[in-house]
Amino acid sequence: MAKKVALMQGNEACAHGAVYAGCNFFGGYPITPSTEVAEVLANELPKVGGKFIQMEDEIGAMAAVIGAALTGAKALTATSGPGVSLKQELIGYACIAETPCVIVNVMRGGPSTGMPTGPGQSDVMQARWGTHGDHAAIALVPASCQEIFSETVRAFNLAEKFRMPVQVLFDEIVGHMRERVEFPEPGELEVIDRAPVTVSPAEYKPYDASKGDVPPLAAFGSGYKFHVTGLNKAADGFPTTKAELVDAEERRQISKVMDRADEIEKNEEYQTQDAEVVIWAYGSTARSARYAVNELRKAGVKAGLFRPLTLWPFPEKRTAALAQQAKAIVVAEMNLGQMIYEVERVAKGACNVAGVFRVDGEPINPGQIMDKVKEVL
Amino acid sequence: MAYDYEKSIRPGKLPHIWCPGCGHGIVMKGLIRAMDACNLDRAKTSIVSGIGCASRLPGYMDACTLHTAHGRAAAFATGVKLANPEMTVIVCGGDGDGTAIGGNHFIHACRRNIDMTYVIMNNYIYGMTGGQFSPCTPTGHKASTTPYGNPDPIFDISKLAIGAGATFVARTTAFHATQIDKLIAEGIKHKGMAVIEVLDDCPTTYGRRNKFRSVVDMMKRLKDIAVPVQAAAKMTAEQLEGKVLTGVLYKEDKPEYCEMYQKVIERAQGAKS
Numbered sequence: 001m002a003k004k005v006a007l008m009q010g011n012e013a014c015a016h017g018a019v020y021a022g023c024n025f026f027g028g029y030p031i032t033p034s035t036e037v038a039e040v041l042a043n044e045l046p047k048v049g050g051k052f053i054q055m056e057d058e059i060g061a062m063a064a065v066i067g068a069a070l071t072g073a074k075a076l077t078a079t080s081g082p083g084v085s086l087k088q089e090l091i092g093y094a095c096i097a098e099t100p101c102v103i104v105n106v107m108r109g110g111p112s113t114g115m116p117t118g119p120g121q122s123d124v125m126q127a128r129w130g131t132h133g134d135h136a137a138i139a140l141v142p143a144s145c146q147e148i149f150s151e152t153v154r155a156f157n158l159a160e161k162f163r164m165p166v167q168v169l170f171d172e173i174v175g176h177m178r179e180r181v182e183f184p185e186p187g188e189l190e191v192i193d194r195a196p197v198t199v200s201p202a203e204y205k206p207y208d209a210s211k212g213d214v215p216p217l218a219a220f221g222s223g224y225k226f227h228v229t230g231l232n233k234a235a236d237g238f239p240t241t242k243a244e245l246v247d248a249e250e251r252r253q254i255s256k257v258m259d260r261a262d263e264i265e266k267n268e269e270y271q272t273q274d275a276e277v278v279i280w281a282y283g284s285t286a287r288s289a290r291y292a293v294n295e296l297r298k299a300g301v302k303a304g305l306f307r308p309l310t311l312w313p314f315p316e317k318r319t320a321a322l323a324q325q326a327k328a329i330v331v332a333e334m335n336l337g338q339m340i341y342e343v344e345r346v347a348k349g350a351c352n353v354a355g356v357f358r359v360d361g362e363p364i365n366p367g368q369i370m371d372k373v374k375e376v377l
Numbered sequence: 378m379a380y381d382y383e384k385s386i387r388p389g390k391l392p393h394i395w396c397p398g399c400g401h402g403i404v405m406k407g408l409i410r411a412m413d414a415c416n417l418d419r420a421k422t423s424i425v426s427g428i429g430c431a432s433r434l435p436g437y438m439d440a441c442t443l444h445t446a447h448g449r450a451a452a453f454a455t456g457v458k459l460a461n462p463e464m465t466v467i468v469c470g471g472d473g474d475g476t477a478i479g480g481n482h483f484i485h486a487c488r489r490n491i492d493m494t495y496v497i498m499n500n501y502i503y504g505m506t507g508g509q510f511s512p513c514t515p516t517g518h519k520a521s522t523t524p525y526g527n528p529d530p531i532f533d534i535s536k537l538a539i540g541a542g543a544t545f546v547a548r549t550t551a552f553h554a555t556q557i558d559k560l561i562a563e564g565i566k567h568k569g570m571a572v573i574e575v576l577d578d579c580p581t582t583y584g585r586r587n588k589f590r591s592v593v594d595m596m597k598r599l600k601d602i603a604v605p606v607q608a609a610a611k612m613t614a615e616q617l618e619g620k621v622l623t624g625v626l627y628k629e630d631k632p633e634y635c636e637m638y639q640k641v642i643e644r645a646q647g648a649k650s
């Protein structure tokens with residue numbers, strides 16, 4: 001049988017990817033340009049026995065998602081910049097309570113209400129630091145409708161595997177762009193479910209580090225009684241202020257991600273092998289950058305593209321290696337300079353780092369990138 | 378024989394954090410008796426709270442307990458219940474948690490008529506943060522942030538719940554300890570959103586500033602202001618001045634949210650085949 005193929009928006013592909021990953025709970029609050037994710041899931045989830053709820057606001061949506069996830073659901077919320085800002089306290093809650101869930105952020109400009117129907121890449125730092133306290137972050141940045149499908153699946157997998165919130169960020173351009181999307185067959189993409197609990201209810205401790213850096217999570221209602229809190233806590237889930245326990249828990253929750261960053265990292269490189277100038281771009285901006293690379297190559301400039309699909313943890317090793325190899329890295333992003341700070345941090349002055357920025361609601365076009373490349377070489 | 382509360386409390390979790398004379402412990406005992414009366418399977422019972430002194434209650438209880446962020450308990454609980462409608466969901470917390478920061482989630486949980494029992498401990502004050510006024514601090518009374526007397530009008534929590542669509546609303550006080558478990562049990566058995574407001578006392582941060590010289594004074598006030606709804610029906614407006622109605626204030630049978638959603642699932646699956 002031929003594969004199901006459809007012409008659809010990135011937002012729609014995201015919703016279908018979620019269903020493929022086994023998502024069975026959506027809690028959300030409408031905000032442009034993310035609304036189609038909710039609208040498609042309102043249609044699709046009940047067909048597979050899943051639940052869709054439109055909550056009273058983004059905070060409530062995030063709360064419902066965490067409550068559902070702790071009750072065993074694979075849960076998702078979708079929003080845009082202002083909504084993510086509202087969810088921040090509870091994103092931190094999901095971090096400390098180690099609750100697997102996925103937050104989709106279809107990015108627009110900002111700050112505040114910004115340009116609701118304009119594209120932006122304004123939340124990439126919000127995705128890293130947008131809650132209080134120290135914590136690890138995982139954020140994925142797909143650049144096409146097909147990739148939104150598969151990266152949404154990967155986001156659920158990472159959430160379940162690392163037992164934490166995972167963000168999928170794409171800009172309004174790919175969110176609303178229509179492209180051909182091939183639906184993978186069941187089994188074609190890996191789908192990971194959270195690790196089963198193997199101890200008896202009496203022995204179960206939700207944060208027992210002796211069970212590995214990601215201790216298994218039982219579901220409320222499955223026979224296990226346990227306590228979940230946003231306070232610093234000991235292995236049994238109950239609050240503690242004992243310095244050594246608090247410190248060990250905080251560090252475990254960060255190192256479970258940072259020690260295994262290689263498993264999470266995913267990048268695409270195009271013509272970087274001999275590149276003298278590397279364009280560092282993500283999301284729809286990377287599509288312009290790829291075009292720019294082709295044009296530059298035609299003109300005899302050794303240009304290449306580095307495109308992270310995992311923005312957090314930051315792709316340190318490859319970025320550092322490219323900084324060693326190239327004369328310059330040009331970071332292109334739809335903000336006034338956010339990821340460029342990270343590129344500069346790991347480049348450590350090994351090469352020139354320059355930026356192409358835009359916040360006027362227009363996409364970054366190849367010409368702008370080419371101009372910058374010529375300027376830095 | 379004395380009632381065995383210990384079997385419902387997690388070993389090693391006492392003493393609790395509540396001050397001497399605080400009514401939250403009376404409510405917790407009432408909740409334990411209510412849960413026993415309803416024969417709840419604690420592995421299928423989730424007790425959810427926000428932040429505050431009252432919200433520390435779930436930590437002591439042997440069940441699936443969820444201590445969330447300030448004000449968000451009802452929204453977390455909505456996720457728990459909708460994800461697994463077989464769970465019995467009990468929410469508990471303070472007046473500030475439920476009606477100020479959490480007011481939006483509270484009224485919308487009532488509107489949805491989702492099957493949960495919300496026990497709201499109204500001690501008229503923000504206890505945990507040291508006695509700032511809450512939406513339930515009586516006008517004119519003193520709090521650390523209303524040193525000249527509170528200018529704000531109050532929320533009547535029970536009326537708010539009824540207005541917002543809760544289908545079982547009851548009120549009692551920490552003085553009327555034996556009524557607490559009866560009303561909570563009725564709330565648990567009720568299919569839909571049940572709100573049980575318990576007028577409570579905070580001697581440390583509210584009583585002290587408002588000239589209640591002792592816990593006994595505060596309890597006496599709770600006793601004096603409470604009028605059972607049945608008795609109130611025969612009283613004049615003058616006689617009811619300054620009183621608070623107690624007992625079951627409102628009860629209605631209306632479709633419950635998870636059941637309504639189940640119908641959505643059936644329609645969606647019917648449409649598919």
Ligand SMILES: Cc1ncc(C[n+]2csc(CCOP(=O)(O)OP(=O)(O)O)c2C)c(N)n1
Binds near residue numbers: 428
């Ligand atoms: C977002 C947020 N804002 C403020 C606080 C601080 N805070 C903690 S408890 C509380 C008030 C609790 O009062 P109430 O809900 O009436 O419960 P009580 O302590 O009186 O039992 C406040 C304001 C917080 N924890 N989180």
